[in-house]
Amino acid sequence: MTDDTAGEWRGWRAAAETALYGPGGFYHRPEGPAGHFRTSVHASPLFAEAVARLLGRVDEALGRPAALDFVDMAAGRGELVTGVLAALPADLATRTRAYAVERADRPPGLDHRIEWLTEPPRGITGLLFANEWLDNVPVEIAETDSAGVARRVLVRPDGTERLGDPFSGAEARWLARWWPLPAEEGLRAEVGLPRDEAWAAAVATVERGLAVAVDYAHAVGARPLFGTLTGFRAGRETAPVPDGSCDITAHVALDACALPGGRVLTQRAALRALGIAGARPPLALASTQPAAYVRALASAGEAAELTAPGGLGDFGWLLQPVAVPDAPGTPLEALLVDVPDHEEQ
Numbered sequence: 001m002t003d004d005t006a007g008e009w010r011g012w013r014a015a016a017e018t019a020l021y022g023p024g025g026f027y028h029r030p031e032g033p034a035g036h037f038r039t040s041v042h043a044s045p046l047f048a049e050a051v052a053r054l055l056g057r058v059d060e061a062l063g064r065p066a067a068l069d070f071v072d073m074a075a076g077r078g079e080l081v082t083g084v085l086a087a088l089p090a091d092l093a094t095r096t097r098a099y100a101v102e103r104a105d106r107p108p109g110l111d112h113r114i115e116w117l118t119e120p121p122r123g124i125t126g127l128l129f130a131n132e133w134l135d136n137v138p139v140e141i142a143e144t145d146s147a148g149v150a151r152r153v154l155v156r157p158d159g160t161e162r163l164g165d166p167f168s169g170a171e172a173r174w175l176a177r178w179w180p181l182p183a184e185e186g187l188r189a190e191v192g193l194p195r196d197e198a199w200a201a202a203v204a205t206v207e208r209g210l211a212v213a214v215d216y217a218h219a220v221g222a223r224p225l226f227g228t229l230t231g232f233r234a235g236r237e238t239a240p241v242p243d244g245s246c247d248i249t250a251h252v253a254l255d256a257c258a259l260p261g262g263r264v265l266t267q268r269a270a271l272r273a274l275g276i277a278g279a280r281p282p283l284a285l286a287s288t289q290p291a292a293y294v295r296a297l298a299s300a301g302e303a304a305e306l307t308a309p310g311g312l313g314d315f316g317w318l319l320q321p322v323a324v325p326d327a328p329g330t331p332l333e334a335l336l337v338d339v340p341d342h343e344e345q
């Protein structure tokens, strides 16, 4: 078989773009992301409740404006924005303008208060929240050749790979700054430049308030040696094949995405600061109010999943304030201060 009959060789960025978002692409499938993997949003309503609480803090920090925006960026089927609206106190709910930003179509039956858009609205006053968006912004993959030179990995729709040209220009500079590869054969990196650009463009839509990106993350100095590119299909991790049959995802260099004033916390620390503790209810409650005890126990189990070490708790929260004070004593302070690791456990 020649290369021509076997299909087109392309960089992973273009290949994943078509596979995920092209006609018939993975994210246009009717079952939506929840048909293939579980995000924090699907894991528990506590997550949307915590985000609603965060929106309340942003509201306070902004001095309770007449209209407050909540933007669910990369909204899937709108599950988070639906949960946030349900969790808001009445006063805040009436002042909130809710948006879902998504490349897939509006799902039938979605709350009529939610505006469905393909791009974030301009001039947001409030909170833009992107849960597991950036890991689905396609990137190029770099791999070192036998001389230790980082080259673009090319892929065919069946997942077969070969090495292309060395990187140059902005991509080479990004690798040198954020993910330098030792000169040893077979090491891999994900060139996060399109994610930095996507994040900067999303943050630019916020006039006043907070932008948050939540994802599996890693930081410079501790990047995985062979990268993290992988696939998901029907609840299972699979080989990443860019044919539209599976999700294609790679962890996010959130430290590279951060703009001045941005900080990265763990989800564990962020949710603790928003009142998700995960403590078991007192046993005495079991005999006095058994139903309440069972509910509290289930809720503690969900909180434990959202904050679990080695799981969702290790996700990164990139917090990017825009023209709001985050000094001591302000409503955002508890979230925007660095939390030392030993306090997170």
Ligand SMILES: C[S@@+](CC[C@H](N)C(=O)[O-])C[C@H]1O[C@@H](n2cnc3c(N)ncnc32)[C@H](O)[C@@H]1O
Binding pocket: 027, 033, 039, 040, 041, 042, 073, 074, 075, 076, 077, 079, 080, 101, 102, 103, 104, 118, 130, 131, 132, 133, 136, 137
């Ligand atoms: C992993 S899912 C996350 C869905 C949801 N936020 C959640 O946490 O359950 C990623 C979603 O991002 C959407 N997406 C990717 N790039 C986007 C973009 N540039 N604008 C809007 N949505 C995007 C995809 O269509 C997909 O629904």
